[in-house]
Amino acid sequence: xxxxxxxxxxxxxxxxxxxxxxxxxxxxxxxxxxxxxxxxxxxxxxxxxxxxxxxxxxxxxxxxxxxxxxxxxxxxxxxxxxxxxxxxxxxxxxxxxxxxxx
Numbered sequence: 796x797x798x799x800x801x802x803x804x805x806x807x808x809x810x811x812x813x814x815x816x817x818x819x820x821x822x823x824x825x826x827x828x829x830x831x832x833x834x835x836x837x838x839x840x841x842x843x844x845x846x847x848x849x850x851x852x853x854x855x856x857x858x859x860x861x862x863x864x865x866x867x868x869x870x871x872x873x874x875x876x877x878x879x880x881x882x883x884x885x886x887x888x889x890x891x892x893x894x895x896x897x
Contacts, residue, residue: 798881799876801881802842802845804889804891804892809892812842813890819867820867823835824863850867852864
């Protein structure tokens, strides 16, 4: 099986992947201020198409009838990804990219 395609760090897809790799999980609602977009599910779909093993579960907001998703990478996959030097480089670049932007 081929290693997943790594997006550019300065894209919304790159920011979503960076968040997943750093924090192991993200939610639709949690990504809105991060990537300034309501299209987080599309970015997740693109990452899956690129070969990233991303799981999801439905989460119900307390007191609301809204159903959102939380996305995560299983620990065994996360460990494998984080051992790869290209992923390490990607995370370093994404950290520098978003430090410059803030």
